Amino acid sequence: MPVQRFDLIIKRRKARRQLQLDWNLVLRKLDTPPCEHTFTQEAARVVCDERLHLVSPAAHGPCANCQKPYCPACHPRKCPKCDNTTG
Ligand SMILES: [Zn+2]
C-alpha cells in the first residue's frame, strides 16, 4: 500500500511530542494512529496530559474506584489518583 509519511506534532501545555503518521495514497485518508493501550482501530483518540499518549476514549475512562479518568498507558497497573489496583 503506498503511503506518504509525515510528522504530526502534538502540543499540550508544556509538553510536546512528535508522531509519524501515514497518509494512505490509495484510500486518500490518514491511517488512524493505534491506541497505545488497547490498539483498537476506533477513530477517536484521547491525548493524555502526562506523556501525550494517544489512547482510545474507552481505555482513558474513569477509575472504577474514584471516577477520575487517567491514562492507562502511563499507569497500566493502578490508578494514580487513589492507588486503586483492582480496576
Ligand atoms: Zn482511582
Ligand SMILES: [Zn+2]
Ligand atoms: Zn499517558
